[in-house]
Amino acid sequence: MVKVHIPRELRGLNRFAVRAMVGLNGFAHIIIGLALAIAVLMFTWLFFQDVKEAANAHNLVHGFLHALGTLMLLWSISALITAEIRYLLGSQLEVEAFIEVAMIVALRKLIVMPVEDVTPLPADVAMWVGAALMLGIMYVLVRWSQKQDSIPSSGK
Numbered sequence: 001m002v003k004v005h006i007p008r009e010l011r012g013l014n015r016f017a018v019r020a021m022v023g024l025n026g027f028a029h030i031i032i033g034l035a036l037a038i039a040v041l042m043f044t045w046l047f048f049q050d051v052k053e054a055a056n057a058h059n060l061v062h063g064f065l066h067a068l069g070t071l072m073l074l075w076s077i078s079a080l081i082t083a084e085i086r087y088l089l090g091s092q093l094e095v096e097a098f099i100e101v102a103m104i105v106a107l108r109k110l111i112v113m114p115v116e117d118v119t120p121l122p123a124d125v126a127m128w129v130g131a132a133l134m135l136g137i138m139y140v141l142v143r144w145s146q147k148q149d150s151i152p153s154s155g156k
Contacts, residue, residue: 029088036081043074065115072108076101096146099139106132 006014047070054063083097109128113120 029084033081033084033088036077036084039077040074040081043070043077046070047074062115065111069108069112072104072111076104076108079104096139096142099135099142103132103135103139106135 047067050063050067050070054060054067057063079097079100083093087093106128110125110132113125113128
């Protein structure tokens with residue numbers, strides 16, 4: 001880390017600014033946590049609504065795929081909550097959490113495509129499959145890189 005020289009006259013202002021930003025960041029994370037908790041409740045309610053509508057419409061396949069899409073949104077919220085908890089406990093934000101969320105979104109889109117009102121174009125399907133594949137490869141590479149970093153190197 002590069003040490004920056006701050007003129008003596010500005011050190012008090014600098015300390016105040018840093019304390020204010022840390023406090024504001026803490027407040028932002030409280031808001032993020034509350035929003036994620038509310039999202040869990042909303043997606044859980046939406047899942048049960050999807051199941052109820054599927055049963056009433058007597059179209060279980062369509063309803064199941066739609067409900068599965070809602071569960072995948074709940075999964076992505078869960079991944080974000082896990083990342084937020086780790087951050088609040090002092091860990092760094094891991095890029096893999098955001099890759100996982102993007103991967104879930106791409107897979108969700110592929111699952112709900114067949115039950116959407118508009119028939120998807122082959123190019124759209126190919127784009128979403130390609131995106132999911134690329135995100136999967138990126139996720140594996142990030143995890144592999146983290147394992148390599150955690151292996152102690154011999155001979156040093």
